[in-house]
Structure formats: C-alpha cells, structure tokens
Amino acid sequence: DAGVIQSPRHEVTEMGQEVTLRCKPISGHDYLFWYRQTMMRGLELLIYFNNNVPIDDSGMPEDRFSAKMPNASFSTLKIQPSEPRDSAVYFCASRSAVGNSPLHFGNGTRLTVT
C-alpha cells in the first residue's frame, strides 16, 4: 500500500526562479495538507484541502505561494518567485475523513534557494 508520495526529494534553485512541489496522497484520503518545516518555526501548516477544495490557506506566507489540487490524486505547491528564506522541508500529508484519523506524511521535499 503506497504512502504519500512527494517529488522531488531535493530541489536546489536560484532566487527568483519558480519552484513546483508535487504530492500524490494516499488513495481514498479526502484531506490533503501542506506543511513547512524550518529550524526557526518548526512545523507549520500552509494549506489544506478537503475533497480537492482549499479550505484554509491562512498559513500560506504570501502571494508568492500557491497550491492547487486538480484531482483527488494530485496536488502542487508553487513558489514564484522563490527567495532564500523559502528554504525548508515541505511536507505533504493526507488523511481519511473518518473521525480524526492521523495524518500520513510523505518523505518531504528539501528546498534550497540560493
């Protein structure tokens, strides 16, 4: 049973470039989350979707960040233009709608913006 799949695992880009992170949630999961992990701020929720609809994007840092979920099996997090302070590990997670089932996280994408 495949878990949450994220790509790429590592991304190194130059300031000003567009970055797209990808996520495939666990099949059947209705909720999808994007988290960012940094040393300074720990794990922060950026946005989450329910049935492909964005529900809460209050954690998205600024307009340079956008997220989409065109279908139940795919989501993207885009940063345009990227800045060095965006360097972090970005996690995607999904869970089912049953009760308050736990989040299942992907392996993360380590983003470095130089």
Next chain:
Amino acid sequence: AQKVTQAQTEISVVEKEDVTLDCVYETRDTTYYLFWYKQPPSGELVFLIRRNSFDEQNEISGRYSWNFQKSTSSFNFTITASQVVDSAVYFCALSEVVAGANNLFFGTGTRLTVIP
C-alpha cells in the same frame, strides 16, 4: 500562545535505559486529539499514536507507552529499554475538533539520542 509544549529540546541516554519525553498541551476544547510522531534522521514523519480526549487509558505498544493525564494536560511518552534505532526527533501534536478546524499543532520536538 503555544498550544503544545515540549520543554525538553534534547535528551541523551545510554542504550537500554528508559526515557520519558514530556508533552504539555493547552486547549479550551473539550474534544481534542493528541498525537506523537517520530522523525528519524532520514527525515520522514512517522505516526506513532493518537489519543482522544475522552480516553485517558494509558497505552502500551511494545517498548513504547503513553501516559495521558487531563488533570495536568500532559501526554508523556516513555521508551523502555531504549535502542539506537530510537534516535530521532519526537513530536507531540494536538488537534482541536472545532467546527471546520482541521489543524494539527505541533510542539517543537525533542531530539532523542541513544548512545550505544
């Protein structure tokens, strides 16, 4: 205000010692869920346990055990006979079941190092 406090930033123990990781949470909700996640050096976040606010029974799973005490708002995690493979960062998290809310508030984590 910090919803989840993990006061221990780093802990080192010698293999086979027992270790307890502390977690104190803050919420006004009567219904909530508590979680522990493990983040090994490889970086992924691994779910360990979920506990709802109505179930104060302690739980044991192999060498892992959890002590949930609502009176002190704590959800502590004990590893018995620690092993080198237990070395990781451990996160406690809180989910509040408020209408429409669906966030998991993480503590800052405790880095556990088990020395062989």
